[in-house]
Amino acid sequence: MRRPLHPRLVLAAAVLLPGAGQVLNRMPTRALIMVFFMLLLGFLTLQLAAPERSFVGRHAGGIFVYAIAVLDAYTVARYRWECFRQRSQAKGV
Template sequence: MFGSAKRRAARLALRPARHVRKPDMTVNSPWEASMQAHEIEAAQKRIDEATGEAVEKASKRPPEQVVRRPLHPWVVLGAAAILPGAGQVLNRMPRRALIMVFFMLLLGFLTLQLAAPGRSFVGRHAGGIFVYAIAVLDAYAVSRYRREYFMQRQRAGDM
């Protein structure tokens, strides 16, 4: 299959252009000789490009997927507890991390503005703390699910 593609590409590239002189025609001037040499070089370049493209297409194969072992859920839980959104980033979900941090800040600011002046720190920032707790639990749950899925597939021999 690959050999026939190379030959077809070479045949297409060898086809002379309409303006190329036939070899049996005589050359009357040095200018015509240089033009003929230029056309020969152009044809050779087309041949090289066509065969190179055919070889590149034939040699390209879909890359094999590398399966990375997921991080241990306790590591992800620790990172999520220390830094908001870090657990989602470790789970390779950075967009979700940004969304969680955005809502953490938004709800923390809203509860700060709406809370009574005499409330404690936790009471004034309850919205942000709530989303923070949800983000920590979400990071741990996703990590644990991925690890269990990976281990089951590994035991079954799929990997």
């Protein structure tokens, strides 16, 4: 098994570019799904929100999915990192 990327690197990529964290975790289908729903819910809330709402209020659906995508990418990366670390420690014993 090859060494996974450090979770902080995945977190930084996920924050900077939507779906990048999932791609770095070797889950491109999940990245496409997240980006699709991010755009869909962002557009939906843009259409349904009142015009006097703030930018965040008008795009709340997309921002919500974006936050979930960041947390998902970091959680998966952290899980893989810890599994790799424990396996390498067990082999070294």
